[in-house]
Amino acid sequence: MVEVWVRQIRDLAYDAEDVIDAFILHVEQQHNKNIIFKIIGCWSQLEDRRRIGKWIEQINRRTKDISACRSKYKLDVSESRQDSGHFTEDLARKRRSILTVEELDIMRFQKEATEVANRLIKENETQRQVICIIGTGGMGKSTLTRMIYNRADIKNHFEVHAWINVSQEYQVKDLLLSALHQVSWRNDESHSELTIEYLEGELQKHLQDKRYLVVIDDVWKTEAWDQIGASFPQNQKGSRIMLTTRNKDVASHASPSTNHHELQYLEESDSWELFCKKVFPSGTCPDELVDVAHEVVRKCNGLPLAIVVIGGLLIGKERTRDAWSKVLANVNLQDSNPCREILALSYTDLPYYLKSCFLYLGLFPEDFQIKANRLIRLWVAEGFVLARGEEKMEDVAEDYLEELIQRSMIQVLKRKYQGGPVGTCRVHDFWRDLAISEAKNDRFLDIHGKKYYSTSGMTRSRRLAIHSINTNQNVHHFNHKFRSLLIFYEDFEISKWRLEFEESTKMLRVLELEGVDLWGKNLPKEIGKLILLHYLGLRNTDLQRLPTSIGKLMKLQTLDIRGTRVGSVPKAIWKMQQLRHLFLITSGLMEFQKVHVSREDLPRDLLTLHLPSFIWMDMGEGLANYFVEFDCLRSLRLYEKLALGNDSLKSCLPSSLTELNLKLCQLEHDPSAVLGSLPKLRELRLGASSYVGREMVFSAKGFAQLRFLQLSYLENFEEWRVEDGAMPNLKHLLIRHCGVLKMLPNEIQKVRSLQNIELFGMSKALVKNVKENEDWNKSVIFFDD
Structure with a gap:
């Protein structure tokens, strides 16, 4: 009875949402009309309002009926709502005090990771080998493999690395293309004309003379190995392939049993240790909970995923026998799939x-x-x-x-x-x-694809994801009430789908089209009718132009046109008051734009701004006073020449920045003093031609909050000095292709927080200096000569 009542509430909520959205849509449409159309449309407005009024009356009646039903049948849901419906600082503190999932993985797999890693880097075995990691779902195959893949000694041993996810549904072409992108840094503009044979040949060519490591994750069938494995050459360089699978037949087909590493269910003592480390900051279970905790662990049958999931659930419960016993009572040991039972319980909680x-x-x-x-x-x-x-x-x-x-x-x-x-x-x-x-x-979502296709989307589902299109599936008839459309099918030609902006999508809040084939390279002007739209994702589409009507989307929070060919953007974008994330860096042939914007029109809540070189903002006082107007701005990416001295640079960067990415700026003066004074800066990327000088000095106490630093393609950068006390919280340093940099500053070794240093394409002299210097901690350095 409770389920029926809950379904009635959900349907009522959906209908109420429809009424509210219809009213907002009506108001906005009237607001956008000129005075003549407003006068002509008065009668129509009255009819619309009467209709909305009737809907509201119906919803009020249904609300009373549902409330009466709850009273009549004494339905009580208050306990579960109180138990799971709050987020407290106490719970947040509890979660912060325990080990993270990643830390647990390291502790659990440390021994196995070292064992498999040693097998991968055996110097006397030059023949290509396939190492198989076998285990049922939830054992941690991918987790163990990723730990090994990311180790410093593994990164340094192999010249080239690639990771391919196969899973049950896969396209051979997509897998080969993914591998090629990772091993060759190429990114073909058009993938549609590339054949499988061509991709196989390109992989062979790029890998033939290199010692490579390729991970092929989650292989379900032997056919998948046959279709992919032959693309990776037997090159006598000591190359390795790691394959993860649940199927022992797949492992036996790919490699001899001597290269198999099978994950086992945990013994009782190991299960108990994993549970305690997951739940208790001290790693020790209180005496009053030991017996009930042991029973909880026993019901997990040694499956690591089940243990950490139920542990994650219990962290949020009171540390009492009664509270834990209630959880225990809901786990059915006789269920044919106890792991699913535990997962369902965790979702309910x-x-x-x-x-x-x-x-x-x-x-x-x-x-x-x-x-x-x-x-x-x-x-x-x-x-x-x-x-x-x-x-x-x-x-x-x-x-x-x-x-x-x-x-x-x-x-x-x-x-x-x-x-x-x-x-x-x-x-x-x-x-x-x-x-x-x-x-x-x-009725929260529907998926259009090979495995999950259903027709529920024709009725009430609010969200639709398209993964693939079969010839017998017709997407034209999906209901007009869905609020979100996300397309993950790159070969989907949206121009062949009769997407009617006036009816079938008028309530859309999210439209995610990343990577799809658009309407003849352009968005239709009717896009401006989606006035409830909050999110418009067009990244990596073949889009060439944005219609001016996009300026009518006044509720838009995110606009992403990265990787498109858009050459200019409508000036009305800068008047969208609710914009929070604006990504404008494209690969198109840019038309220079000088945009005049008043302070009053700027979107004040903008958090992310990626700005290309073809847009120059003019507020009457130049660029130096532009960015500071965004006092909430956190992430700024500039790909343009900045003819600024350090004083001007300092005045144009808001103190709220946490992430800064500069490229093509051609700064002539060392910017590190200015950038180092930004109080909240955590991530800094200085890319190609961002700085054209020879020397940088990171002063003491500079970059106090910096966690990540990337220096890339700085062609003139010869000398780097770091004073004691600079970058005290740095965790990750990445330097790419700064070919004339003579050496790394020794002071970097004193940064105790530093976890990773990655060097790519550096001079042989620098690499030799670091490798031969005993003071450097080699375990944190990745080399790619």
Whole structure:
């Protein structure tokens, strides 16, 4: 009965959302009309308002009926809501005090990772070998493999590295293309005309004379190995392929059993140790909880994923026998799939504000590498993120992401730097299947693809993801009430799909078209009718022009045209008051634009701005006074010449910046004194021709908050001096192709926080100096000569 009641509430909420959106749409459309059309449309307005009024009356009646039903049948959901519906500072402190998921992985796999790594780098075995990591789902195959892949000794031993995710649904061409991009740094403008035979030949050519390491992750069938494996040459250079699979037949087909490493279910003592380290900061279970905790662990049957998931759930519970016994009672030991039972329990336990965020993950394709910033922007655009005092929505969303990670519902693939924000993440197959199942029951989403295609989208689903199109599937008839459309199918030609902006998409809040074939290289002018749109993703499309009507999207928060061929942008963009993230760096032939903007028109909440060289902002006082107007700005990327001295540079950079990326700026004076004084700067990237001088001096106490530093393609950069006390919190240093840099400053060795140093394309003299200097900690340095 409770399920029926909840479904009625959900349908009522959807209908209420429709009424509110219809009213907002009506008001905005009237606001945009000129006076003549407003007069002519008076009668129509009255009819629209009467219709909306009737809808509201119907919703009020249904609300009373649903409330009466709850009273009649004495339905009580207050306990579960109270238990899971709050985010407290106490819970946040608890999660911060325990080991992170990554730290747990290191402790658990350290011995195995060293064993497999030693097998990979055996110098006396020059023949290419395939090492197979075998284990059932949830054992940690990919986690162990990624730990090995990212080790300094592995990075330094192999000249070339590539990681390919296969999974159940794959396209051979896409896999080969991914590998080629990683080993050759090439990025073909058009992929459609490339054949599998061509890609195989290119891989052979680029790898033939190199010692390479390739990971082929999550292989389900022997056919997949046969289709991919032959592309990697037997070159007698000591090359290795690591293959992960759940299927022993696949492993036996790919390599002899002597090269197999099979992950085992955990023994009782190891299960207990993993559980305690996950749940308790001290790693020790309190005496009063030992018996019930042992019973919880026993129900996990030695499966690591189940242990860390239920541990993540218990962290948020009171440390009492009663609270833990309630969790234990909900785990059915007799269930044919106890892991799924535990995962479902963990989902049920989620606070309400996290459930939508979790279900949203089901929209992404299997094993998809999700950029964390993209996910956060989507969550904010969808309205999932609750206001929390004066904090930015993106900061709250980042906390949501970290909480799902600590609950082991999301896997971190890469952080921007050790201990820093998430860079990319993914969802385990088990969790993704659960998200899709729950989301479809709630009419939360629908997926158009080979595996998950259904017709529920024709009725009430709010979100649609297109992964592929089969000839017998017709996408023209999907309902007009969906709020989000995300397309992950690069061969999808949207011009062949009759997307009617006036009806089928008028309620859209999110339109994500990254990588798809657009309408004859341009967006139709009708895009301006999507006045409720919050998010427009056009990255890496073949787009050449933005229509001026885009200026009507006054609720837009994110506009992303990176990697397109757009040569100019409508000036009306700068008057979109709700813009928070604006990505304008494209690969098109740029038309120079001088944009006159008044201070009053600027989007005051702008957090991210990526600005190309063809746009020059003029507010009457020049560039130096432009960026400081964005007093919330955190991420700034400039690809343009800045004819500024240090005084002017200092005055044009807001103190709120946490991330700065400069390229082609041609700064003639050492900018490090100015940049080092930015109080919140955590990430700094100085790219090609950003600085054209010979010397940089990082002064003491400079860059106090810097965590990540990248210096790339600085052709004249010969000497780098770092004073004691500079960059005290630096964790990751990356230097690429600064060919005339003579040596690394010895003072960098004194930065205790430094975890990684990566050197690519540096002079032989510098590399030799570092390798021969005993004072350098070689375990943190990656070389690529």
